[in-house]
Amino acid sequence: xxxxxxxxxxxxxxxxxxxxxxxxxxxxxxxxxxxxxxxxxxxxxxxxxxxxxxxxxxxxxxxxxxxxxxxxxxxxxxxxxxxxxxxxxxxxxxxxxxxxxxxxxxxxxxxxxxxxxxxxxxxxxxxxxxxxxxxxxxxxxxxxxxxxxxxxxxxxxxxxxxxxxxxxxxxxxxxxxxxxxxxxxxxxxxxxxxxxxxxxxxxxxxxxxxxxxxxxxxx
Numbered sequence: 148x149x150x151x152x153x154x155x156x157x158x159x160x161x162x163x164x165x166x167x168x169x170x171x172x173x174x175x176x177x178x179x180x181x182x183x184x185x186x187x188x189x190x191x192x193x194x195x196x197x198x199x200x201x202x203x204x205x206x207x208x209x210x211x212x213x214x215x216x217x218x219x220x221x222x223x224x225x226x227x228x229x230x231x232x233x234x235x236x237x238x239x240x241x242x243x244x245x246x247x248x249x250x251x252x253x254x255x256x257x258x259x260x261x262x263x264x265x266x267x268x269x270x271x272x273x274x275x276x277x278x279x280x281x282x283x284x285x286x287x288x289x290x291x292x293x294x295x296x297x298x299x300x301x302x303x304x305x306x307x308x309x310x311x312x313x314x315x316x317x318x319x320x321x322x323x324x325x326x327x328x329x330x331x332x333x334x335x336x337x338x339x340x341x342x343x344x345x346x347x348x349x350x351x352x353x354x355x356x357x358x359x360x361x362x363x364x365x366x
Contacts (some may be wrong), residue, residue, distance in 0.1 A: 186216035247281035306335035316345035
């Protein structure tokens with residue numbers, strides 16, 4: 148399962164880190180360290196499989212998961228996450244297509260951690276390719292909220308439209324770059340340098356699912 152693969156890669160990445168490495172700031176999530184980022188993905192899995200669902204302010208719920216683990220050893224957080232592995236996979240399976248969002252989140256944060264540590268890898272994993280569907284659903288919602296027509300995307304030999312109506316913007320990207328671009332892991336300057344076909348300025352508000360990084364993210 149793609150979620151399990153990303154979880155195992157993250158656990159392996161952080162398993163031999165010292166305190167200084169675990170305290171490194173994650174540029175894609177500058178409010179978090181490597182330890183905080185692990186706490187985020189682990190905390191979501193543990194909470195959802197134990198029946199602790201967000202109610203009201205979802206961001207406050209997410210922040211609380213990280214805060215709860217802030218002073219705990221990373222190894223303990225990893226063990227907690229691993230112990231919840233089978234239950235998490237069952238939970239994702241029961242969500243159907245909606246489970247792709249959890250896969251997208253963990254794969255995105257895997258590469259956020261890799262960037263912070265200077266340990267790139269797994270960019271051609273099946274998990275990266277699988278994230279295209281969840282990414283497309285998020286982008287479709289953002290385009291709808293902004294009242295914008297579809298975007299035509301080409302990646303890994305496949306072309307599809309995201310959104311409604313005739314596409315007025317198009318882009319071709321490799322799978323890894325695709326999920327980083329549309330996952331708010333590229334600055335506005337980096338987005339403008341890409342080979343868009345169409346009026347990018349019109350679409351920029353819908354591409355900022357989260358605020359664009361202030362500095363370029365060069366992985």
